[in-house]
Amino acid sequence: MSKQESVVLGQDDSGCCPGLLTAPLDEAQAGELAKVFKALGDPVRLRLLSMIASRAGGEICVCDLTPAFDLSQPTISHHLKLLRQAGLIDCERRGTWVYYWLLPEMTDQLAGILTRPGQPADTQATQAPS
Numbered sequence: 001m002s003k004q005e006s007v008v009l010g011q012d013d014s015g016c017c018p019g020l021l022t023a024p025l026d027e028a029q030a031g032e033l034a035k036v037f038k039a040l041g042d043p044v045r046l047r048l049l050s051m052i053a054s055r056a057g058g059e060i061c062v063c064d065l066t067p068a069f070d071l072s073q074p075t076i077s078h079h080l081k082l083l084r085q086a087g088l089i090d091c092e093r094r095g096t097w098v099y100y101w102l103l104p105e106m107t108d109q110l111a112g113i114l115t116r117p118g119q120p121a122d123t124q125a126t127q128a129p130s
Helices: 028-041 043-053 062-068 071-083 105-114 119-128
Strands: 060-062 088-093 098-101
Touching: 028 043, 028 098, 028 105, 043 062, 043 071, 043 098, 060 062, 060 071, 062 071, 062 098, 071 088
Parallel strands: none
Antiparallel strands: 060 098, 088 098
């Protein structure tokens, strides 16, 4: 299991998670959020996250991820490390292989931060910009 500590983005002492459109982010929140978006800002990492998140059973072996890319195994491992450091995925070694899974808490927090006030997250994509 990971030894990293998850940071709850946008959460204040009252337990409320304001979105970007309801309250300005402070410097610390913006810094933590930027790390997550930086991790997501690479096409390889986005594909890796998508492959991990969409896998039936909720986890995938690194041996199933590596062949999907025209990259070396150390490069794939580096991208996976950055996703782990951002709190998006976690992993566990089982014998010679490492298995990865999505940490839905972080993706839920991102969805909450990006959701417009008064709008359910699942209707956001169909709404025209105002």
